[in-house]
Amino acid sequence: xxxxxxxxxxxxxxxxxxxxxxxxxxxxxxxxxxxxxxxxxxxxxxxxxxxxxxxxxxxxxxxxxxxxxxxxxxxxxxxxxxxxxxxxxxxxxxxxxxxxxxxxxxxxxxxxxxxxxxxxxxxxxxxxxxxxxxxxxxxxxxxxxxxxxxxxxxxxxxxxxxxxxxxxxxxxxxxxxxxxxxxxxxxxxxxxxxxxxxxxxxxxxxxxxxxxxxxxxxxxxxxxxxxxxxxxxxxxxxxxxxxxxxxxxxxxxxxxxxxxxxxxxxxxxxxxxxxxxxxxxxxxxxxxxxxxxx
Numbered sequence: 087x088x089x090x091x092x093x094x095x096x097x098x099x100x101x102x103x104x105x106x107x108x109x110x111x112x113x114x115x116x117x118x119x120x121x122x123x124x125x126x127x128x129x130x131x132x133x134x135x136x137x138x139x140x141x142x143x144x145x146x147x148x149x150x151x152x153x154x155x156x157x158x159x160x161x162x163x164x165x166x167x168x169x170x171x172x173x174x175x176x177x178x179x180x181x182x183x184x185x186x187x188x189x190x191x192x193x194x195x196x197x198x199x200x201x202x203x204x205x206x207x208x209x210x211x212x213x214x215x216x217x218x219x220x221x222x223x224x225x226x227x228x229x230x231x232x233x234x235x236x237x238x239x240x241x242x243x244x245x246x247x248x249x250x251x252x253x254x255x256x257x258x259x260x261x262x263x264x265x266x267x268x269x270x271x272x273x274x275x276x277x278x279x280x281x282x283x284x285x286x287x288x289x290x291x292x293x294x295x296x297x298x299x300x301x302x303x304x305x306x307x308x309x310x311x312x313x314x315x316x317x318x319x320x321x322x323x324x325x326x327x328x329x330x331x332x333x334x335x336x337x338x339x340x341x342x343x344x345x346x347x348x349x350x351x352x353x354x355x356x357x358x359x360x361x362x363x364x365x366x367x368x369x370x371x372x373x374x375x376x377x378x379x380x
Contacts, residue, residue, distance in 0.1 A: 087162050089271030090236065091318035093144045096166060099178020101139045103168050103202040104148060108135045113195035120161060120214040123194075130154065130217055131196075143232050143268035147223070155220050157228060161212030167192075171201030233266040236311050241267070243305030247294035250304075257293070258286035258367055261311075273346050274314050276373050280345045280355075281310040285379045286372045287365070317342065345373040353378060 112128035134150040141147065148156040168176050187207055194206040194215065218226050234240050249266045261267060261275045279286050284303055293304035344354050345362050353360040353375040360377025
């Protein structure tokens, strides 16, 4: 599943084509994705101008001049294809390079006033779209239980200590809890923990002192999370097994992975002689160096 940097890459690729344009027509080639599409979905979108395109966690949010917000989630294999005037095709965030595009999975098509066509393609249909009033976004089923943004100003060592204080759950599991921190996924948590020198197996509560204040480990981890995500966004995300960028090229951050998917390779930390190991936590692969991550 695309993680926060991949979704942000998609947002940046769609923004120039969508923002400021009016939706002239919407083609619905099926009535549902993961869930049924909202009632009168096409009619409520037609004639509306896109005023901004944002992101919350792994969701894309297109604000409309009607006061509604088009909420979009990529699921596992969702992708957007942008067809510019003249027929030039590009894919913002096409992370599924090996899969290729099968047009039979083009499910929703937006025709815009500036001549662009935006196609939503989703082979497995785990993605979804919703249409909600902006005033109801934070209390909606999608967002009411979502935690803080990891790239927001609020994330620091003190916040991590407060979130994790008293928690016996493994640190990695706590970081993946979307109700605490929104948008973090398996890859970037593994990478951030390695940069911070912290074991994914240690108890999350160890990041807080008895007083409730942050340990040095918490401060290091907050910096590592921000650093990894910012680098990944700048690199256009990570291209994985199934899973390019606004110009159709691959995301490049996978070439900077220090531990993810590098089982049995030497730890890249200078001076460390450890070997990267793989463990399974909550059904997901965790990669870490037992020598330098404590």
